[in-house]
Amino acid sequence: MVVNLINERDRNLARQLVEESGFTFEEEYDLLFGKFEDGELVATAARDHNVFKMICIRESHRGGQCLGELVTALIDSCAYSDIRNFFIFTTLENRGAFAHLNFTPLVTHGKICLLEHGNGLASYLQQHSALKQAGNNGAVVVNCNPFTRGHRYLIEAAAAQVDHLYIFVVREDRSLFPFDVRMALVREGTADLNNVSVLDTSDYAVSQVTFPGYFLKQDDDRLQLQMEIDLLLFARQIAPFFGITHRFIGTEPFCRTTRSYSDTMPCILGPEGIQTIQLERKISGDAPISAFRVRKALRNEDYEALRKLVPAATLEFLRSADGRKLLTTSKNYRRRH
Amino acid sequence: MKIIHKAQAGTMQSSDLMVFLEPAPQLRVEIDSTVKKQFEHLIRRQVESVLQRFSITSGVIRISDRGALDYAIAARLETGLLRACADERKSS
Numbered sequence: 246m247v248v249n250l251i252n253e254r255d256r257n258l259a260r261q262l263v264e265e266s267g268f269t270f271e272e273e274y275d276l277l278f279g280k281f282e283d284g285e286l287v288a289t290a291a292r293d294h295n296v297f298k299m300i301c302i303r304e305s306h307r308g309g310q311c312l313g314e315l316v317t318a319l320i321d322s323c324a325y326s327d328i329r330n331f332f333i334f335t336t337l338e339n340r341g342a343f344a345h346l347n348f349t350p351l352v353t354h355g356k357i358c359l360l361e362h363g364n365g366l367a368s369y370l371q372q373h374s375a376l377k378q379a380g381n382n383g384a385v386v387v388n389c390n391p392f393t394r395g396h397r398y399l400i401e402a403a404a405a406q407v408d409h410l411y412i413f414v415v416r417e418d419r420s421l422f423p424f425d426v427r428m429a430l431v432r433e434g435t436a437d438l439n440n441v442s443v444l445d446t447s448d449y450a451v452s453q454v455t456f457p458g459y460f461l462k463q464d465d466d467r468l469q470l471q472m473e474i475d476l477l478l479f480a481r482q483i484a485p486f487f488g489i490t491h492r493f494i495g496t497e498p499f500c501r502t503t504r505s506y507s508d509t510m511p512c513i514l515g516p517e518g519i520q521t522i523q524l525e526r527k528i529s530g531d532a533p534i535s536a537f538r539v540r541k542a543l544r545n546e547d548y549e550a551l552r553k554l555v556p557a558a559t560l561e562f563l564r565s566a567d568g569r570k571l572l573t574t575s576k577n578y579r580r581r582h
Numbered sequence: 583m584k585i586i587h588k589a590q591a592g593t594m595q596s597s598d599l600m601v602f603l604e605p606a607p608q609l610r611v612e613i614d615s616t617v618k619k620q621f622e623h624l625i626r627r628q629v630e631s632v633l634q635r636f637s638i639t640s641g642v643i644r645i646s647d648r649g650a651l652d653y654a655i656a657a658r659l660e661t662g663l664l665r666a667c668a669d670e671r672k673s674s
Binding site: 314317363368 | 588589590596600648
């Protein structure tokens with residue numbers, strides 16, 4: 246029977262099994278499961294949000310029931326949550342074992358494979374198939390926390406260079422402004438442009454489908470690999486569906502991670518036939534416009550500054566009852582993005 | 583009966599299946615199976631027969647099958663439907 250491993254002794258047994266299998270035990274997980282037989286831990290697996298990881302089965306028990314039992318427990322643990330698609334990152338040799346559990350490969354990158362259960366990607370694309378257009382198409386992937394004049398500038402400039410521009414708004418709700426608000430402001434802020442489509446990224450771009458590093462060697466760069474897989478997913482699955490041949494990105498003045506992502510982009514997208522175009526950010530006063538600056542002005546209730554940084558629809562929201570509620574939350578919001 | 587909330591049933595064991603149900607305006611059945619190429623049409627037929635019996639006209643039914651036989655498909659789907667259609671306020 247598969248049980249939840251909670252106490253220290255059980256977690257240490259799991260750690261031992263993971264290490265004996267040649268992997269690193271990662272402390273980041275929401276739930277850790279294990280299967281005991283005659284008092285001995287014979288298999289273990291963990292779930293971190295929607296990613297299954299550290300699935301280790303003792304040699305003696307491979308090819309049996311363990312994998313099915315563990316994966317069932319992992320999937321069942323999401324029954325009362327919003328999680329619908331499940332992801333596994335694994336090495337190439339194990340791809341087959343998971344294929345039998347209806348995990349479809351999404352991206353293969355070197356020795357690593359990203360698999361998904363539930364065909365969420367196919368559903369996501371199919372849901373948006375009405376947005377498909379022929380022509381020379383481009384894309385931007387934006388968070389817009391909130392939508393600023395800087396975003397507007399970037400989107401206008403990008404839309405002018407292509408037949409049709411797809412604006413992918415990051416679905417994940419880890420931002421001050423909730424997804425529904427961010428999405429609405431993007432739509433309102435681009436309503437007058439006649440060659441753009443606004444859609445969300447679901448789990449398929451810049452998402453928390455965070456790459457677990459447990460099977461990497463010491464010198465493999467986990468963050469770098471995560472970026473590469475994210476970009477490959479875009480290049481091989483999303484872009485071809487919408488006929489996207491150009492991806493636009495604004496220059497990044499502050500965040501090293503984002504800059505690293507922008508630097509990686511042409512290296513990965515180029516060989517896949519997608520051109521990366523970097524556009525300079527719009528300046529206001531003496532500095533580029535960024536949502537970070539906007540949130541800072543919001544915290545200081547500096548509406549004069551905000552007027553210069555955000556378009557009308559965003560400003561209207563910020564002054565509304567809901568917007569003012571966020572003002573209070575913003576005082577405690579410490580994230581870069 | 584009507585699917586009024588999310589529910590699931592079954593396991594990922596060999597010869598079993600998992601069913602995932604959620605409310606939706608239209609009726610849609612999605613089938614994933616290790617033997618999809620050979621048996622998708624038969625699985626679908628079995629699923630539709632159960633849905634008809636329960637008079638289900640809307641919802642998303644996703645099946646993740648590992649080679650289950652028809653009675654197993656029926657059993658898991660029925661359990662899933664009973665869970666999805668149950669009015670929670672009434673349960674004791």
